[in-house]
Amino acid sequence: MTIFEGAAVALITPMHEDGSVDYKSLENLVEWQIQSGIDAIVACGTTGEASTLIDEEHIAVIEAVVKKAAGRVPVIGGTGSNNTQHGIHLSKEAQRVGADGLLVVTPYYNKATKSSLVAHYKAIAESVELPILLYSVHARTGMNLDVEAVKELKKIPNIVGIKEASGDISQVVSIAREVDEDFALYSGNDDQVLPFLSVGGTGVISTISNIAPTQTSEMVHAYLNGELNKAKEMQLAQKPLIDALFAEVNPVPVKAGVALMDNCQLTYRLPLGPPETATLTSLKQEMEAYGIL
Template sequence: MKEDGSVDYEQLKELAEWHVQEGSDAIIACGTTGEASTLVDEEHLAVIDTVVKQVNGRIPVIAGTGSNDTKHGIFLSVEAEKLGVDGLLIVTPYYNKATKKSLVAHYEAICSQVNLPVILYSVPSRTALNLTVEMVTELKKIPNVKGIKEASGDISQIVAMARLVDEDFALYSGNDDQVLPMLSVGGSGVISTIGNIAPKQTSQMIHHYFAGELEAAKEIQLAQIPLIQVIFSEVNPVPVKKAVGLLKGIETNYRLPLGQPEDETVANLQKEMTAYGLL
């Protein structure tokens, strides 16, 4: 965001290009680690369009198009498909939650209007709606539902969810501090917050794991923990956005209700980013 609150599309292009060069395996445009919830539809779609055009097919671009209004979710998903994204990340409805029956109907309604692969997103700490194994068992019957970003933090649920993994359904970690545990039971990777400032290392961790280089993967996972703790010391995405600003020399502005992090948080970010070799 610029100081006047408008979206800084030029900086967005530079960040997208940096991620390509650093080895990110994909980019989520308008995910929930950001301020998509404060964007009007025209801005939301313009951000997606900007990232798609900058990346230009070099890595997949996945658009966040979830909503607590099914009709709105359909609109964003259909428009994102027109812009050329490779997939959709669709968070569960929030605030006006849903029963199992209506939740399935919600996802069916959105998925029926697009031809893109869809990743479900369960983050009950933010939405107050947990995608249980029973719910996901039903949802994965929808033909273009191809995976889930699981951010419940409940290891028992994650292990149970891993039993649903097959060649048509992938399990992604939604928590940076649980990546290797999830990979160990059949996960495919992470949709990451720390990846916004350490994309190369985070991607390397995943690739090390699948190459059988378990010690190298574990070393990266454990080394990231202190920085992850600072990134989540205030409400996401306030600290990680400040961290991006520190890393790239970008002025950091927020849209209310988000605001600047506490001075202590900034100091801790500088300390841990330096210790991790980012600054």
């Protein structure tokens, strides 16, 4: 049930000046990503400002991406919540509109025990037929999926992988030791893709792919095809740009990067707003140095 191998983009959600979703720009981004060689698209993840979308918008964005992708690449809907019933609702709706899989973040704020965490994921998983990726990003949620938690959660039949964004490579190695080839391990950090792949990882769910999809996909596939030196050089070349993209909280800089490429307007939903001038200047410089501006 592996959803994809390679590079998926955690797609931004473009918006008009009044804050409404810009569906035309969204469709254009989906087409550009597919034409650029991306292997899958995540709609309404962290980078897609999902936490500021109302449910109707959330599902409409997933549906728009599904329709534009038209089966050419898998579409994964972000449907995590700190309210289990809400997560079930979003997951059912994402399945209804045609998503190929779900990305379900840990239930932030509540700090569930391991047993209740398992019950939370089991309830969501049993409500749908789609394959599910766990999403662990402790810095944003206050909850870490350690190796013991993953060992329990991977027993749920349609939980088929994890987007691991702890930044702790030692933890990644420990998880990799406990899973088999049927459980996909995706890097959630753009600067750690090759370390993930080196311990049996399947790919990356990427932020930088919003502005460099071709390069990111080529890097992952170079590694998977045994072109290790090429992949290494590509990973190292991206590092200054990655640092610029995370100088402020994601997705503030990356959405600015997409706007610098004239692919969306520089509009966010509060409490997010435009980047500081120094961040924007640095980002533009690194995009030019990387050759995408």
